[in-house]
Amino acid sequence: MLWRYRRHVHTITAENGTEFCAHESIALKLKAEVYFANPYASWECGLNENFNGLLRQYIPKGTDLRTVTDEEIAKVQRSLNLRSRKCLGYRQPAVVFDELRSAA
Template sequence: MVTLVERKSLYTVIGSLKHKKADAVRKTVTEALMPYKERVRTITYDNGREFADHQGMANDLEARIYFAHPYASWERGLNENTNGLIRQYFPKQQALNTVTNAQIKHAMDKLNHRPRKTLGFRTPHEFFSKTKTSLTVALRS
């Protein structure tokens, strides 16, 4: 599973990932973000091997790539927090390779239609669809 979070609106996109190989991650991220390509400006990764093809993703999406420092999860705090919210739908003991695309879409819809205090109790969907901001995402698989 790949989690992509837009930092201003908190809009979340979750991609299904069968394995953590660089080519699979590139394909999943590119497919997940392609509908938003005009708004994608930057992507921040952690330092996992699965992001080895970061230059390919940068070219596909015409985005700038940044990396968090090793062992500095606070540099991607929004993504870490969102992963915690996703765990409400997919508990730690559940194997993520058993999760269906329908379950992922359900969790994504729930998260994007959940009012957030930091957005003045608007939903990420409302905020994202009404703004024309650039899409800056942090991701982790």
């Protein structure tokens, strides 16, 4: 997912879940550093926690993700990337991301 943006990915902050078991391979391919939050220290991943809250508006906690289709994920992804955010001065993440990519 990050490969086409690899010029812009310098660091990745991850939690300690099994979904990051291939972190060394990903870091090597992207030439990025991977940092891990301390266990049970959710405040160290504030952006992740905020995103999880937004995501749960579409996919409730406890949902078996094997039942969620790629199309549903893409729809949620589009919705969240086009949703204005206070931390971005009420701009859309997709717009800010495109501006940053253009400036690099």
